[in-house]
Amino acid sequence: MSDDRKINELTEAAGRKRIYSAIQPSGQLTLGNYLGALRNFPKLQDEYDCVYCIANMHSLTVRQDPELLRERIYNLLALYLACGLDPEKNVLYLQSQVHEHAELSWILNCYTYIGELSRMTQFKDKSAKHADNINAGLFTYPVLMAADILLYQSDFVPIGRDQKQHLEIARDVADRFNKLYGKTFVVPEPLISKQGARIMSLQEPDKKMSKSDTNAGNFILITEAPETILKKFKKAVTDSEAEVRYDEENKPGVSNLINIYGAVKELTTEQVEETFRGARYGEFKMAVGQAVAETLAPVREKYEALVQDRAYLDKVLAEGREKATVIAAATLRDVYEKVGFVV
Ligand code: ATP
Ligand code: LTN
Numbered sequence: 537m538s539d540d541r542k543i544n545e546l547t548e549a550a551g552r553k554r555i556y557s558a559i560q561p562s563g564q565l566t567l568g569n570y571l572g573a574l575r576n577f578p579k580l581q582d583e584y585d586c587v588y589c590i591a592n593m594h595s596l597t598v599r600q601d602p603e604l605l606r607e608r609i610y611n612l613l614a615l616y617l618a619c620g621l622d623p624e625k626n627v628l629y630l631q632s633q634v635h636e637h638a639e640l641s642w643i644l645n646c647y648t649y650i651g652e653l654s655r656m657t658q659f660k661d662k663s664a665k666h667a668d669n670i671n672a673g674l675f676t677y678p679v680l681m682a683a684d685i686l687l688y689q690s691d692f693v694p695i696g697r698d699q700k701q702h703l704e705i706a707r708d709v710a711d712r713f714n715k716l717y718g719k720t721f722v723v724p725e726p727l728i729s730k731q732g733a734r735i736m737s738l739q740e741p742d743k744k745m746s747k748s749d750t751n752a753g754n755f756i757l758i759t760e761a762p763e764t765i766l767k768k769f770k771k772a773v774t775d776s777e778a779e780v781r782y783d784e785e786n787k788p789g790v791s792n793l794i795n796i797y798g799a800v801k802e803l804t805t806e807q808v809e810e811t812f813r814g815a816r817y818g819e820f821k822m823a824v825g826q827a828v829a830e831t832l833a834p835v836r837e838k839y840e841a842l843v844q845d846r847a848y849l850d851k852v853l854a855e856g857r858e859k860a861t862v863i864a865a866a867t868l869r870d871v872y873e874k875v876g877f878v879v
Pocket of ligand 1: 572
C-alpha cells in the first residue's frame with residue numbers, strides 16, 4: 537500500500553491527524569531534500585493538521601556564519617512557500633522563535649541515555665567530518681529533534697530515510713516518559729516515501745546527496761539553473777557496463793539515476809528500466825537531467841519572487857510563531873506539571 541493511501545485510511549479512521557517536519561537552514565536545499573522531504577509536504581496540507589519548522593537551532597551544531605544563517609532562514613521559508621505550502625493551511629515557523637523547544641529539549645535530555653545517542657550514525661558521520669568541533673549539541677541533536685516533534689503531539693513525521701534513527705529515539709523517549717508519568721506525548725510514526733527517500737551523490741553514489749557537501753558536482757540544488765542541472769547530470773558517475781539496470785550494490789550510480797527519474801516521473805524501478813532498455817548512458821543521463829530540470833523550474837521561479845519579499849516572509853513567520861506557541865506551550869506546561877515543577 538502506498539504511504540499516501542496508508543495515511544488516508546488512518547485519517548478516515550481517527551479524524552484529523554497532525555503532521556510535523558522540519559528542515560535545517562544549513563545550506564541551499566538539494567534535490568535530495570526535495571524528493572525525500574519537501575515535495576511530500578504540500579500533498580498533506582488538505583487532510584492533515586500540518587506544522588513545518590525551520591530548524592535553525594539544529595544548524596548551530598555545525599559552525600555557521602551569522603549573516604548567512606539569517607539569510608538562509610528566509611531562503612528556506614521562501615522555498616517552503618514556493619513548493620506550495622499555504623501559510624493559511626499550515627503552521628510555518630522558526631524553531632528559535634518558540635522558546636519551548638529549548639525548554640523541552642532540556643527536560644528530555646534527562647530521559648535520554650548516552651548509549652542511545654552514541655549509536656546515531658549521523659553523529660558518527662558528522663564527528664568524523666568536523667573533527668575539530670565535536671560539540672555536545674551534535675551529540676544531543678536527536679533530543680532537540682524529539683522535543684520538536686513531541687511538543688506538537690505529532691502523529692506522523694515525513695522524513696528521508698537518514699532521519700529514521702532519530703525518529704526512533706523520539707518514539708522511545710515519548711514512550712519512556714508516558715510510562716513514567718502517564719500519557720503525555722503522542723508517539724510519532726515516520727512517513728518515508730518509497731521513492732526518493734535516499735538520493736545519493738552524483739559523483740560518489742555510495743554516499744547520500746547532502747547540502748553541506750563541499751563538492752558542488754555531488755548535488756543538484758532546487759534553485760539551480762536548468763543548464764547547470766543538465767551539466768551535472770551529464771557528468772554523473774555511472775559504470776563500465778552499458779545497461780540501465782537497478783543494482784544498488786554493483787551499479788550505485790545508475791541505480792541512483794533510476795531512483796531519481798522514478799521519483800520525479802512517479803514511475804516504478806521496473807518502468808524506468810523498461811523506458812531505457814537499450815538506451816546509451818549518455819541519453820539516459822540527459823533524460824534524467826531534463827526531467828529534474830522541468831520539475832524544479834516552477835519551484836525556482838516562485839522562489840525567486842518570494843525571496844525578495846522580506847516583509848511578507850516576516851509576516852508569515854510572526855503568524856507561525858503565534859500559532860506554534862499555542863500548541864507548544866500547552867504541552868510544555870503539562871510536562872512541567874508532570875515532572876513536579878511549579879507552573
Ligand atoms: P546536512 O547535509 O546539512 O546535514 P541534509 O542535506 O542532510 O543536511 P537536512 O536538513 O538534514 O538535510 O534534511 C532535511 C530533510 O531532507 C530530512 O527529512 C532528510 O531526511 C531529507 N534528506 C536529506 N538528504 C536526503 C537525501 N539525500 N535523500 C532523501 N532525503 C534526504
Ligand atoms: N534532523 C532533521 C531536521 C529536523 C527534523 C525535526 C525533522 C529537526 N527537527 C523534527 C523532522 C522532525 C534533518 O533533517 N536533519
